[in-house]
């Protein structure tokens with residue numbers, strides 16, 4: 001009897017270990033320039049409160065970001081953020097020397113906040129498979145240089161040229177040194193179609209031949225307008241809902257939210273923070289995304305526990321752009337973004353209710369309503385009206401009786417100065 005129980009406990013232990021089901025968020029260190037220690041602690045507490053296990057710290061250069069990295073590790077190691085882990089993600093679209101990369105990893109490898117994958121320090125990247133990095137020698141040199149200093153790593157890079165599912169075997173043969181892989185691609189590829197899991201399925205399967213994690217990116221949106229060649233939007237209208245559902249199907253070892261704080265690409269879920277320099281990204285001003293964290297919290301719990309969470313509170317999270325896609329603006333980079341015709345001119349609403357309810361959506365003369373099912377996520381939308389300067393109004397009705405209601409806080413305007421395809425996100429709670 002005892003032997004059988006021990007055997008079962010052993011199997012349970014192995015099962016838990018084999019399916020990590022962890023959630024990290026991609027964190028842009030270049031946004032930390034003016035960060036105080038308390039900003040780090042607030043961010044970590046806020047991430048922890050929705051079930052995020054840690055941050056993947058995206059580093060562009062060995063400059064002020066190196067000292068910010070020390071601040072981050074110090075904050076995560078404090079008692080106020082127990083169990084909050086960090087790993088480094090080198091942004092290889094910048095120029096890196098292998099010796100700098102090695103000393104940066106070594107400097108933090110012994111921190112109690114360092115995330116380890118099966119006992120090895122996890123290191124990731126953005127890109128690293130183009131130009132002078134596009135060869136295994138670079139990456140094997142990085143790993144052996146670290147090993148010489150007593151640091152064993154699990155390397156799970158986001159090599160971005162590996163997107164086509166048919167290239168998964170070539171990834172393995174070209175890069176014998178990589179242990180795991182991150183699929184960065186969490187938006188449709190310049191098409192008016194929803195993203196599929198084809199890339200995830202192929203690369204997750206390939207990585208079964210390696211010891212490192214398969215990391216799946218989950219993102220809410222993609223829009224940037226920073227220069228003539230950095231001016232695009234990807235079709236993201238309902239992405240934040242269905243991409244999480246894809247993560248529940250795929251069950252990657254790690255979900256990486258892309259991103260916590262990349263304001264310039266409009267996929268941030270962090271609070272707006274006056275210590276952030278948004279530079280030319282004027283489309284971020286006043287465009288709160290924090291209610292998207294409520295959606296993340298629900299799906300994170302489901303992903304980690306394999307159990308659909310019970311909904312106890314009635315909430316509607318909504319998002320919408322400020323201007324119809326056809327509006328001609330004179331500012332910004334003075335051209336509409338690439339793919340400007342993809343997003344629907346609609347206000348989107350995601351309802352999470354305890355028992356069946358009706359959700360009404362009104363904006364100007366435009367009206368829609370849908371049934372929100374109890375204990376499920378339900379989506380609806382209402383088209384933008386033709387009238388100028390309208391604000392959406394939302395109601396949750398139970399058997400025709402209003403339970404909760406509220407307004408958006410940004411008006412939909414028919415005219416504009418700067419293009420803005422970054423949505424405003426709000427919540428009725």
Ligand SMILES: *[C@@H]1O[C@H](CO)[C@@H](O)[C@H](O)[C@H]1NC(C)=O
Pocket residue numbers: 192193194238242
């Ligand atoms: C994408 O999926 C949503 C549901 O999440 C659906 O309403 C929409 O029509 C789809 N878009 C396209 C272009 O197929």
Ligand SMILES: *[C@@H]1O[C@H](CO)[C@@H](O)[C@H](O)[C@H]1NC(C)=O
Pocket residue numbers: 279280
């Ligand atoms: C903002 O845009 C101007 C004009 O295009 C450019 O000169 C400047 O470098 C940009 N600033 C930042 C922070 O990107």
